[in-house]
Amino acid sequence: MEQREHTRLWWNQLWRGIVIVALVSGGFLAGFIARGHEPATAQESGDSEFKILNQVDQLVRDNFVRELPPDNTLEYAAIRGYLASLNDNYTFFNDPPVASSESDALAGRYGGIGVDVVRNEAGMIVLYPYPDSPAARAGVLEGDILLAVNDQPLDPNERLDVVRQMTRGEITEEGVGVRITVQQPDTTETRTYDIPFEEIIIPSIAWRVLAEAPELGYIQIKSFTSLTPEEVQNAIADLRTKNITGLILDLRFNSGGLLQESIDVAGEFLNGGTIVIEQSRTTGEMVHEDTPGGVATDLPTIVLVNGGTASAAEVVAGA
Known part of the structure; x- marks a missing residue:
């Protein structure tokens, strides 16, 4: 029965x-x-x-x-399905916490462990700690391969913005942070660190005079944030005091950032002309022209790019 x-x-x-x-x-x-x-x-x-x-x-x-599942889980799934139907890898949905974190990062500061997250040419997700960041002080080295976050194995195909969010969070008095497991590329040894979140002020660029060619200045732009145009101006002013006669602008592994800031940076190397043309389905064509008088127009410049150069960084490279 x-x-x-x-x-x-x-x-x-x-x-x-x-x-x-x-x-x-x-x-x-x-x-x-x-x-x-x-x-x-x-x-x-x-x-x-x-x-x-x-x-x-x-x-x-x-x-x-x-x-x-909770309503927001169902809603987010529906949104992701909607956007997936557009067949555009650069149109996607971020959960509100991820979106908020990305906005903070583009503003130049956020709560986190202070690492740049990139995908190397082998397809692995690797970390580059900022100087004197919580990650650097804990022992994370440049080029460490990220294997796990909070003891959960990391899919190498995970979106970089999602991985960045894993290394960020709210700063609390209790020292809440994240546990990461990493591996140096040339070894099989793994290391695990428990790293608290701190306020991170993101250096969007780095610069120096090349030791092997002291007449050349080197500027690496890692991303385009609201601080980048001013940082580039300061870098060029500092390099000029060292009597450089040329520049190398490194945009490798720069996945982009804020469009207007990339236009402003491009203008520092140009003396008039069209920087970029936006073509929109709804608003038509918008032409962004350079205002003559950039601070580096007299310096011969080499621009370095690779497969990781995208979006706003391509605007600068193409200009």
């Missing part, structure tokens, strides 16, 4: 699932056909634009057997 009741319940759940699939499938089919014959703008359709999605949501809430 008990087995028969269990079987009956199992079939009820199965048929309920079949009904939901049929309703959802029919809804999607009817929806695409209707939209094909009656195209509507967002203004015309209003809340009905995602009517089928709302129907699916209600069906799941009414009939799904197990406990549902």
Whole structure:
């Protein structure tokens, strides 16, 4: 008797699932056909634009057997699916904490352990600690391969913005931080560090005179933050005091940042002309022209790029 009741319940759940699939499938089919014959703008359709999605949501809430994930988990999944349909790797959704952290970083400061996170040419995620950062003081070395975060193995294919968020967090009196496991590229030995979060002021550039060619100044721009244009001006002013006659501008592994700041930096090396043209589906074409009078227009400059140079960094390289 008990087995028969269990079987009956199992079939009820199965048929309920079949009904939901049929309703959802029919809804999607009817929806695409209707939209094909009656195209509507967002203004015309209003809340009905995602009517089928709302129907699916209600069906799941009414009939799904197990406990549902939190609403924000369902909402974020729907957003990611929506954006994935655009087939654009540079259009993606960040959870609010990640978005907030990225905004802080672009402003030039955030709570974290103070590392630059990049993907090397072998596809591994590696760390470059900032001078005197919590990570550097703990013993993290340049080029350390990141293997795990809080004892969870790290997927080398994980998005870099997600990995950066793992190394950032709120600064507390209790010294909350993160545990990371790393490995030097030329060894098999792994090391684990517990590192507290501190306020990190991000140096978006580094500069020096080349020891092997003292007539050349070297400027590396790691990212384009709100502080970068002023930092570049200061770097060039400092290098001029050392009597340089040329510059090397290193944009390798620079994945971008703020567009306007990259335009401002490009202008320091130009003496007029077009820097970049924006083409938008909704607003048309916008041309960004340089204002003559950049601080490095008289210095012959070599620009270094590689496969990690992208976005705002490409604007500067292309200008």
